Amino acid sequence: MSSALVGPQTAKRASAKRAAKESRPARSVPEATVARLPVYLHALTALADTGVRTVSSGDLARAAGVKPAQLRKDLSHLGSYGTRGVGYDVVNLAAQIGLRVGDSQPWPVIIVGLGNLGRALANYAGFRSRGFPVVALVDAAPEVVGGRIEGLPITSIDDLDATVAATGATIAVIATPAEAAQRVCDQLVAAGITSILNFAATVLTVPSWVRVRKVDVGQEMQILAYHEQRKGPAGLPGAPAVAHFAEGES
Amino acid sequence: MSSALVGPQTAKRASAKRAAKESRPARSVPEATVARLPVYLHALTALADTGVRTVSSGDLARAAGVKPAQLRKDLSHLGSYGTRGVGYDVVNLAAQIGLRVGDSQPWPVIIVGLGNLGRALANYAGFRSRGFPVVALVDAAPEVVGGRIEGLPITSIDDLDATVAATGATIAVIATPAEAAQRVCDQLVAAGITSILNFAATVLTVPSWVRVRKVDVGQEMQILAYHEQRKGPAGLPGAPAVAHFAEGES
DNA sequence: GCTTGTGAATCTGTTCACAGCA
DNA sequence: TGCTGTGAACAGATTCACAAGC
Numbered sequence: 001m002s003s004a005l006v007g008p009q010t011a012k013r014a015s016a017k018r019a020a021k022e023s024r025p026a027r028s029v030p031e032a033t034v035a036r037l038p039v040y041l042h043a044l045t046a047l048a049d050t051g052v053r054t055v056s057s058g059d060l061a062r063a064a065g066v067k068p069a070q071l072r073k074d075l076s077h078l079g080s081y082g083t084r085g086v087g088y089d090v091v092n093l094a095a096q097i098g099l100r101v102g103d104s105q106p107w108p109v110i111i112v113g114l115g116n117l118g119r120a121l122a123n124y125a126g127f128r129s130r131g132f133p134v135v136a137l138v139d140a141a142p143e144v145v146g147g148r149i150e151g152l153p154i155t156s157i158d159d160l161d162a163t164v165a166a167t168g169a170t171i172a173v174i175a176t177p178a179e180a181a182q183r184v185c186d187q188l189v190a191a192g193i194t195s196i197l198n199f200a201a202t203v204l205t206v207p208s209w210v211r212v213r214k215v216d217v218g219q220e221m222q223i224l225a226y227h228e229q230r231k232g233p234a235g236l237p238g239a240p241a242v243a244h245f246a247e248g249e250s
Numbered sequence: 251m252s253s254a255l256v257g258p259q260t261a262k263r264a265s266a267k268r269a270a271k272e273s274r275p276a277r278s279v280p281e282a283t284v285a286r287l288p289v290y291l292h293a294l295t296a297l298a299d300t301g302v303r304t305v306s307s308g309d310l311a312r313a314a315g316v317k318p319a320q321l322r323k324d325l326s327h328l329g330s331y332g333t334r335g336v337g338y339d340v341v342n343l344a345a346q347i348g349l350r351v352g353d354s355q356p357w358p359v360i361i362v363g364l365g366n367l368g369r370a371l372a373n374y375a376g377f378r379s380r381g382f383p384v385v386a387l388v389d390a391a392p393e394v395v396g397g398r399i400e401g402l403p404i405t406s407i408d409d410l411d412a413t414v415a416a417t418g419a420t421i422a423v424i425a426t427p428a429e430a431a432q433r434v435c436d437q438l439v440a441a442g443i444t445s446i447l448n449f450a451a452t453v454l455t456v457p458s459w460v461r462v463r464k465v466d467v468g469q470e471m472q473i474l475a476y477h478e479q480r481k482g483p484a485g486l487p488g489a490p491a492v493a494h495f496a497e498g499e500s
Numbered sequence: 501g502c503t504t505g506t507g508a509a510t511c512t513g514t515t516c517a518c519a520g521c522a
Numbered sequence: 523t524g525c526t527g528t529g530a531a532c533a534g535a536t537t538c539a540c541a542a543g544c
Contacts (some may be wrong), residue, residue, distance in 0.1 A: 032535060034476050040470035042451060056503065065453040069502095069537055084504045085544040087518055102475035109471070120370035121467070126451065130468040131475070164258050169455060171474055194481065195474040197467070201376065203315040213470050217371070218380040219288040219448070220463050221359070222446040224421055225352035225381070226284050227461050231444065282513055306525065318525095319515055326527055334526045336522045 029100070033074040033132040037097050039064045040071070044094040056087040108135040110193070112184050113176030114144055114154060117199055121175060122149045135167040140180065158189065164191040171195040178202045183211075279350070283324040287347050289314045290321070294344040306337040358385040358419040360443070362434050363426030364394055364404060367449055371425060372399045385417040390430065407437065414441040421445040428452045435462075 029037075043063040047055055061071040072176055075081065075088075081096050082088045098104065109132045111122055118139075121127070139145055139155045145156045155163055172193045176184050181200035188196060189210055198204055199216045206212055279287075293313040297305055311321040325331065325338075331346050332338045348354065359382045361372055371377070372387055387404045389395055395406045405413055422443045424432050430449035438446060439460055448454055448464045456462055
C-alpha cells in the first residue's frame with residue numbers, strides 16, 4: 001500500500017531551478033493547463049464545424065469560458081501556433097491540441113460495474129466519438145455477467161487479467177458501489193491498467209504510476225450546497241444587496 | 251447580464267492586504283478547501299460508523315488522501331475544533347463540517363434531461379441519502395413527458411417556472427444533450443435556480459449570481475489520455491525507463 | 501492598425517516547522 | 523510527550539501590461 005517505494009520528488013528540492021534551466025526545451029505543461037486543453041479543443045471543433053478559419057484569443061477565450069490572457073498563456077506552453085495580428089488557425093490549433101490530448105489514436109476503455117451508472121456510461125455515445133471506445137464491460141454479479149449492452153458482452157471480474165490483456169486497454173472506469181471500489185481498483189492495477197476514472201464515492205489508494213481522477217456527484221452537490229448556504233441567510237433574492245462588482249465568470 | 255448583486259467579497263481589488271488585516275475575523279473559506287470538505291465529511295462519517303471516537307490529523311488525512319498539514323490548515327479555516335495532543339472528536343467535527351456543507355437541511359434538486367444519464371441520476375440513491383432529494387424530473391420530448399421514474403412524474407420544460415416555484419428547488423442538474431444545455435440553463439435561471447450541476451459538454455454562460463459546476467466525462471478521459479500519451483512512447487511497461495523523475499502524485 | 505507571446509507582478513494554494521497547549 | 527493551530531516560506535496559477543511582429 002503506502003509502502004516506501006516512493007523516492008519521488010527526492011532530489012527536487014535542492015536541484016530545481018538552476019538545473020532545469022538549460023538543456024530542456026521547456027517540457028511539461030502545467031496541470032491546470034492540461035485540464036483546460038479539452039475545453040479548448042471542444043470549442044475549436046465547434047468553430048471548425050461552422051466553417052470559421054481563424055480565431056483570436058479573445059473569441060476563443062469567450063467560447064471556452066476563460067480570460068484571453070489565460071488562453072494565450074496556456075497555448076504558449078504548447079508552442080507558438082498563432083499569428084500576431086491575426087489569431088490562430090482553427091484547424092491547425094485543434095490538430096496541435098488533439099495531438100497532445102491523444103486524439104491521434106483510440107484509447108480503449110474498460111468499464112467495471114454495471115449498475116445504473118455503469119449502464120448509462122456504457123450507452124454513452126460521446127465516449128466512442130471522443131476516441132475512447134468501450135472495449136469491455138466487467139461486473140462481479142453472476143446474474144449480470146453474460147448479459148450484453150450495445151452488443152458488448154459483460155464478462156466476469158475474475159477474468160480481468162485476460163480481458164485487459166486481450167483488449168490492450170490502459171484506461172478503466174470504476175462505476176461500482178463504494179465498498180467494492182478499492183478491491184476492483186487493486187485488481188485493475190494488477191492487470192496493468194494505469195489510468196482510472198473513479199465514479200465511486202471513495203478515495204482510491206494506488207501506486208505512484210497509476211493516475212486517478214474522481215467524479216463524485218454527491219460531492220459536487222455538496223460544494224454547490226455550501227455556497228447556497230451562504231446566500232440564503234444573507235439577503236433575499238430580488239432585494240439588491242449592498243455594493244458588489246460583477247464577476248467575470250471564470 | 252453581468253449586472254450585479256452579491257455582496258460578499260465586495261471591495262476586494264483596491265483595499266486588499268492592509269484593509270483586510272483588521273476588523274475581519276477571517277471570513278470566507280478558500281475555494282480549494284471547500285472542495286475538500288465533502289471528502290473529509292465522508293471519511294469522518296465512515297469513521298463514526300466504525301465506532302471511532304477521536305482521530306488525529308494524520309489518520310484523517312490518510313483516509314482523505316491529503317497531507318496532514320493540509321488537513322489542519324483546511325480545518326483551521328473553519329475554527330478550532332481539535333484538541334492538542336489528542337486529535338479531533340469524530341462526531342463533533344463531522345457535525346461542524348456538515349453544517350458548512352448544508353447537511354442540516356435538505357436541498358431539493360431538479361433534474362432536466364432524462365436520457366440515459368438523466369435516468370441513471372434519477373435512480374441514484376446516494377442523491378437522496380446525501381441530502382439532495384430529487385423533487386422534479388423535467389424533459390422536453392413529448393413522448394417522455396408524462397412518464398414516471400421512481401414514482402416521480404416527468405413534467406414538461408414548458409412548466410418549469412411552476413415546477414421550480416412549487417418545489418422550492420434552487421439547485422438543478424442539467425443532463426440534456428449539449429445543444430439544448432444553454433437554452434435549458436437560461437430557462438432554469440429565469441425560473442430562479444441559482445446553482446447548476448452541468449453534465450452537458452458545453453460551457454454555460456450564466457449571470458454572476460448563479461454558480462455552475464461541470465462534470466464532463468469526455469474531458470476527464472482526455473486528461474487521462476494526455477498523461478497516458480506521455481508514458482507510452484517513453485519506456486516499455488516493466489522495463490525500467492531511463493532517467494525519469496517520478497512525479498509526486500498529489 | 502491588430503493580436504500574439506511573455507516577463508513581471510499578483511494572487512492563491514501548499515508545505516514546512518515550530519510555538520502553544522492538553 | 524503528543525498533536526493541533528498557524529506564521530512564514532515556498533510553489534503554482536492567474537492576471538497584467540507591453541514588446542514583438544504580422
